[in-house]
Amino acid sequence: MQPRPLILVGAGLNGQAGVVLDLVRHDPCWEPIGFLDGRPDLAGTRVDGLPVLGSTDDIESLELPDADFHVSIGDNAARGALFHRLESIGREVVTLIHPTAIVSERATIGRGCYVGPGAIVNAGAIVGNAVLINSGVILEHDARVGDAVHLAPGTATGGRVTIEQQAFVGIGSVVLPDVTIGEGVFVGAGSTVVRSVEPNVTVMGYAARKRNIYEARRPDVDRLQVTRPSLPDHASFEPAFDQIHASGMVSNFAHYNRELEREIELRLSVDHALTFPNATSALMLVLRVLGLSGEVLVPSFTFAATGHAALWNELTPIFVDIDPHTLTIDCDDLERKITDRTSAILAVHTFGNPCDTTRLASIAARHDLRLVYDAAHALGSLVGERAVGSFGDAEIFSLSGTKVVTCGEGALLTSRDEALIAELRRGRNYGAGADYDCTLLGLNGKMSEYHAAIALESLRSLERFIAARNEVALRYRERLGPIPGLRFQELPEGHRSTYKDMALLIDAEAFGVDRDTLLGRLNERGIYPKRYFDPPLHRMRLYRERELAGEGLPVTERVASQVLSLPIYSHMEPEAIERVCDAIREARPTANLVAVR
Ligand code: T4K
Numbered sequence: 261m262q263p264r265p266l267i268l269v270g271a272g273l274n275g276q277a278g279v280v281l282d283l284v285r286h287d288p289c290w291e292p293i294g295f296l297d298g299r300p301d302l303a304g305t306r307v308d309g310l311p312v313l314g315s316t317d318d319i320e321s322l323e324l325p326d327a328d329f330h331v332s333i334g335d336n337a338a339r340g341a342l343f344h345r346l347e348s349i350g351r352e353v354v355t356l357i358h359p360t361a362i363v364s365e366r367a368t369i370g371r372g373c374y375v376g377p378g379a380i381v382n383a384g385a386i387v388g389n390a391v392l393i394n395s396g397v398i399l400e401h402d403a404r405v406g407d408a409v410h411l412a413p414g415t416a417t418g419g420r421v422t423i424e425q426q427a428f429v430g431i432g433s434v435v436l437p438d439v440t441i442g443e444g445v446f447v448g449a450g451s452t453v454v455r456s457v458e459p460n461v462t463v464m465g466y467a468a469r470k471r472n473i474y475e476a477r478r479p480d481v482d483r484l485q486v487t488r489p490s491l492p493d494h495a496s497f498e499p500a501f502d503q504i505h506a507s508g509m510v511s512n513f514a515h516y517n518r519e520l521e522r523e524i525e526l527r528l529s530v531d532h533a534l535t536f537p538n539a540t541s542a543l544m545l546v547l548r549v550l551g552l553s554g555e556v557l558v559p560s561f562t563f564a565a566t567g568h569a570a571l572w573n574e575l576t577p578i579f580v581d582i583d584p585h586t587l588t589i590d591c592d593d594l595e596r597k598i599t600d601r602t603s604a605i606l607a608v609h610t611f612g613n614p615c616d617t618t619r620l621a622s623i624a625a626r627h628d629l630r631l632v633y634d635a636a637h638a639l640g641s642l643v644g645e646r647a648v649g650s651f652g653d654a655e656i657f658s659l660s661g662t663k664v665v666t667c668g669e670g671a672l673l674t675s676r677d678e679a680l681i682a683e684l685r686r687g688r689n690y691g692a693g694a695d696y697d698c699t700l701l702g703l704n705g706k707m708s709e710y711h712a713a714i715a716l717e718s719l720r721s722l723e724r725f726i727a728a729r730n731e732v733a734l735r736y737r738e739r740l741g742p743i744p745g746l747r748f749q750e751l752p753e754g755h756r757s758t759y760k761d762m763a764l765l766i767d768a769e770a771f772g773v774d775r776d777t778l779l780g781r782l783n784e785r786g787i788y789p790k791r792y793f794d795p796p797l798h799r800m801r802l803y804r805e806r807e808l809a810g811e812g813l814p815v816t817e818r819v820a821s822q823v824l825s826l827p828i829y830s831h832m833e834p835e836a837i838e839r840v841c842d843a844i845r846e847a848r849p850t851a852n853l854v855a856v857r
Pocket of ligand 1: 485565566634662
């Protein structure tokens with residue numbers, strides 16, 4: 261067999277690269293032909309006889325020979341980002357496994373990983389991409405390991421542990437069975453982790469006993485996530501929690517659920533509001549209760565839950581394109597796709613930007629279609645003076661952890677239709693009334709009283725949160741709008757968005773680097789935007805397998821490949837916004853830098 265040429269990314273021979281070079285030099289499958297490295301002093305030199313072919317800064321523009329790649333860098337953020345950049349330009353990033361490692365046939369290891377001498381990866385383990393499993397690691401059965409994790413030598417895990425992306429587990433640490441180590445966690449050498457660790461925390465020592473552990477949350481400014489919940493002071497929940505405790509009614513649509521429904525009816529000027537445990541179940545139920553059949557028109561550019569609600573009801577989602585500016589459903593394409601099998605429109609107020617509600621209402625009336633809005637992002641959005649919530653047959657808001665107002669998990673459905681609401685009340689109670697005689701295939705659609713109390717308290721801040729997000733959005737627009745190749749989702753005149761997400765679109769040619777490269781560069785600097793919504797529904801395997809691979813969705817295709825949701829949250833400091841803007845500006849190739857501040 262001809263050995264395959266291999267380029268190592270990272271040339272630090274006193275680090276991971278030395279170990280990897282040793283491995284591939286003894287493996288007849290590979291012929292190492294050179295390095296890429298970010299240090300300027302190495303450019304044009306030779307390391308251990310092999311040429312340094314260029315800088316990692318220039319991966320996208322270098323003319324490199326036909327070869328596979330392996331990123332041999334210990335730092336999780338740098339390795340993950342370089343892996344991503346190489347894949348985004350179509351390069352193969354290979355996994356290397358030392359011949360003395362034991363990997364179960366029932367384990368799965370992703371791309372770009374390294375498994376060192378004597379390591380054991382046991383049955384049922386699923387390992388992500390760009391993961392370092394160092395010498396002598398024991399990764400026990402059914403482990404789940406996220407992307408760009410680093411398990412230092414001698415780490416031993418019990419069964420079924422989960423280690424989320426970019427976590428680092430130090431030398432000789434032990435992780436007990438069933439423990440979850442959150443994203444970005446740092447576990448110090450020699451620790452014993454006996455309970456789950458939440459994301460972005462450092463733990464050291466015997467992590468069960470408070471006395472013996474050092475635990476520190478990294479300051480927000482270190483890692484900028486796509487969002488963070490803004491939560492009222494913990495103490496503000498206590499009176500309600502005490503009352504729930506004293507009353508003994510913790511569920512079944514009791515006092516706080518009713519209060520929350522009333523509050524929403526008043527705030528949004530809607531006739532009826534119902535609480536739900538999440539927007540997904542509310543969407544599923546409303547499509548069932550409306551008694552739909554055949555086809556439902558939905559945008560493909562949305563979160564999975566929108567399309568899934570149709571599939572759960574054995575309806576056929578027909579994918580509609582989006583407007584290139586507002587990113588909400590394209591009414592012209594929608595009209596073209598109406599057939600005699602169409603029974604409903606399920607439109608989405610994408611990222612909080614309201615749809616063209618006037619035109620949608622008129623199309624629905626003309627074709628006798630039911631009209632439901634997935635308003636998961638849009639609690640507090642306005643169409644002129646009128647709040648989102650009173651359009652269509654029903655609108656559904658999410659209160660999950662990434663939303664502007666959150667109670668952990670939860671949702672609200674609003675409608676003017678009294679008969680529909682009565683059916684939904686039964687539906688969210690398994691389909692039964694007080695007599696337990698079910699008249700419809702319902703579900704458990706109950707929000708707990710604790711969640712309702714949190715939502716009520718959090719709702720008090722809704723206007724303040726939306727105002728703050730609009731300020732953040734304005735600042736982003738001012739700073740980044742003038743840069744060639746960048747544009748934002750457009751808001752029709754007179755509409756108010758919640759800015760649940762701050763969607764930026766990157767035109768690779770005009771900006772100089774593409775969306776995925778930009779994402780990698782931002783990740784290297786501790787900034788973690790998200791590709792909402794890529795892949796769009798019609799490109800998800802679930803939908804392709806059902807031959808629901810929508811056709812004629814050119815705008816969706818383009819937007820999905822260009823979109824990046826930038827960090828935005830209601831308590832975001834101006835310095836954090838500037839940090840994101842600086843990082844985006846500096847991600848451009850030098851030649852493209854024009855005098856834009
Ligand atoms: N329709 C639409 C259009 C939707 O977007 C959604 C949900 C639904 C329907 C369904 O609503 P629900 O059934 O969920 O009520 C998130 C949310 O989990 C999901 O609710 C949301 N849409 C979707 C767009 O985004 P992920 O998997 O991207 O979130 P995750 O866990 O990666 O979080 C992103 C960042 O937010 C993290 O890096 C850290 C931060 N975060 C997140 C959570 C959950 C926190 O700081 N605290 C938290 O509690 O899905």
